[in-house]
Amino acid sequence: MSLVYITTRTYNFVLASMLAWGFYIVFTLTHLYGGTPYYYVPVAALFSGLLGLITYFGVNRRLLKTKANETTLMMSTLGFDLILYGFLNVFSDYLVNVHKIPAKFFVLETKDITIDLGGLQVRAIGLVALITLVIAVMTLNTFLTKTRLGIAMRAAIENPELAGALGINPEVVYVLAWFVGGLLAGLSGGLLSLLTVGYTAVGMTIMVIFFAGALVGGIYSIFGSLLGGLLVGLGEYVGVYLMSTYIGGWISAYRPVFPLIIMAIALLTLPEGLISLPWGKLLKVWKIGGVKK
């Protein structure tokens, strides 16, 4: 979300559909061709990356050229998201009626692989999701700091006019941002299909966590958003666990509210997100404290 926002000033709500399509791509291909769902996660990522390009060229680019304001840009993504949501419903009905696949609500948990960790049987998704996160962050970091195109992207984000004067075509940066944004949404959707129930509106529910994560971390920072996403995700689970312990298990039905509470607290205390904290100073203080001990 941050990547698209800082490049094209657009709050990208199409991410909801990109994510849901990720779910359905993995589910459909697993059903049709068998094997482990993990095989199809890259396909889901590429498909959603393609949806990102379609959104950019079909909607966003035209509006940017007319110098549309942020509200118009955001509303256009909401509208396009509803169109993609409609198509997903059609696709789901097609699977149900033509292929007789139960695609209205589905669970892929049973298709997950079990790993033996010294006698402890764990589902692979926990490990795969963690490894994917680390690889995605490292790849994104290497791309943005070591490659010429990545540095050009950061340059164009910081000062598009100067970047243009250096011969960097900002269009390349916008296209890349929409593609990578879609790719990561599809990747998330593909992996989440092994963790949670899939249905056509699943993206809209999870989108709340995406949005909260981006705002908590700092919408203007890619790495801040990653940090925010991690915090909101963890906070949601830890919050529900603690509340369930002290209040009762019924509270877990209100789990989707937790990211919103975290977001509200973050907006009231740190409106620009975690990234606005003086990290350099904090680390120094922490380091000095550590030495003293």
Place this chain on the structure above:
Amino acid sequence: MALLEVRNLYSGYGKLQVLFNVSLKAEEKRITVVVGPNGAGKTTLLNSITGIATIYSGEVVFDGRPITKLPRHSIARQGVACVPQMGNIFANLTVEENLRIAGYLLPENEVRERFSEIYDMFPVLNDFRHRKAGTLSGGERRMLAIGMALARKPKILLLDEITTDLAPIYVKKVLDRIVELRDNLGLPIVLVEQHAVRALQIADKAYLLVSGNVRYEGDPQELLEHPEFSKLYLGVS
């Protein structure tokens, strides 16, 4: 023959017209200085050449080809390097990243080869090459901005008020480097300046721009004695 030629240019921003029938020629291996008071249209002239301002009529020809209608990045690709007065570096990138990205249009190895030339010319950049550009002083930033322009191996260098807000010692240093660029690299330079007297001392050709009109074109030394120049800069009526 002029490398850069502006012909009968009328330009501005949207409906606000700033330049009126302006013509200018910048020749190879020459420093062309454009002076004038605040609001004369000096920056708009550079913005018209680099594709930022709106051109109503007239023409900009570079290296024999019209560039009037080209987008900004295409003009840059022709070899026109401009160092704007403000926002001329990427504060969140390191010094080396700034130089690296400045040579975006050249092969990577060629840009890296140019690093040593740039560091020879501006040793302070070598010392701070891993520092974020936003932490540099005003003078160091200007040197980085010029270094970035040089990293692009430009055919012409346009400098907009490059010495503004600099301490006198840095003004001299920066102007000395500009002379070196002409003498050692043979680079044609268009220098837009408010420090008029110092700029005219290093110029080969001068223009005086007042209220969007060219009031003088010719020898820089003669401009120093021109009545309009004395009136504008020395308050002599």
